[in-house]
Amino acid sequence: MRARPPRKGATLDPTGRRVRLPARARRGVLHPGLQRADEQSALHQGHADGDARQGVGGPGGGAGPEDDERPHAHRVQARAGAHRDPRAGAGGDAAGGGRGGRARAPARGHGASVGGQPARPEEEDGVRGELIMRRTAVTGIASFLGARVLRRLVEAQGPDAVVAVDVAAPPPTLGVRHRTLDFTEPASDQRLLELLREEEVGTVVHAAFFTNPRRDTGYAHELESIGTLNLLAAAAAAGVQRVVMRSFTAVYGARGHNPNFLTEDHPLRPNPALAWARDKLEAEEHAAAFARRYPDMAVAVLRFAPLFGPGVHNFYTRIFDHRVVPLLMGYDPLVQFLHPEDAATALLAAVESAPTGACNVVPSRPIPLLTALHLASKVPVFVPHPAAAVGADLLWSAGLGAAPGAFVDYVRYPFVADGQRARERLGFTPRYSSRQALDAYVRYRHPHAVEKARSATDEHDHEHEREHGVAAP
16 A cells, blocks of 8 residues: 655655655656756856866865765756656666655665765665676777777677777777767766666776867866766766776876875876866866765776877877987986886776775886987987977967977976885786887887897997907996
């Protein structure tokens, strides 16, 4: 016999137990604590052309992470609940009526709210075992690392267990499911929530980040900062178990007083004039805020050293594409070059082990920049720092340079990171050192220069042996 619904204005049980919702909830009216889709904007209130700190608790004056991420996730779920059968998909609406008019518990305890607060794990009543999410969604598959990770996941899990989420389509030979989504479009968070539910996604690998600075900084901000915020909100509302996000060791900032090895606890202080690094920093701030608010969703951030290897094209590799390389007078920083195979291996390890927090993914040994240029048979030309920064800005403005002047600091000061935490939490040990990654790239990009350098090295070794009677070290 169906129980009588609570009187109008009645509240939920103070203990947080599931109670029968009033009739207006069974008619599709949202919980009073959640607003309808037409009453809320789809995107975070930060603006691509505003201050980079706007919307993440910085001096720009926008809503900070402590005030924004939870309402955003609730708005995303509210919009889905207003138009979907609450029994469909993983983790139906807490506000919609389930079978027999009974409110359905969220799939994981962090996707819906009870009385304006996230549901507690003890309120699930065994639903977690009922709804098992299996697939892995990968974003940013058009990027070099994203494409490599997608292929490795297909090899490890099979094509049916992987979903590619991007504007670009994956290679047909992989046989994976492809869902087209542009993270810069309005209401992309709503579409992503529906996608995650329909595909029963349990893990999201977020690799939709630019490895090189872009002149259209507004678009980059919408994709990386706002897009990451929307992805995290949709993942929290859909009951995703884990999110693995790509980041960069460049978010530490290149500064003269950096320690020899930067740990994950070191403050993130990139140059505020460099939009490329600002957007990555904002994405990390969103990830940290969601990890605090939704502890049941494991959020891992992998900070990769600059990639170096066959097929890689980024700011550092463009330096090594020229015979004559301008360098800053009086500076020779240590640099780290990460082989792409090591980067993909670390991402797969994070998918399997579900760590939380940030981990530096770096090669076994750094190398001085001048030594790297010598090994690649490059000719350095030293210029003063002010002239280099001004020249880089002029070339960048003319559409000829590889990066703006603020990027010069990354060949002026070190930003070498420590990889101990990745070894402990991921069980990750790099196969390639910085020198081996450099050799692999030079061999791929300039095979004739490699043979010439090898011949010169052999001749030097023979001469050393003739003069000293021992082999060269």
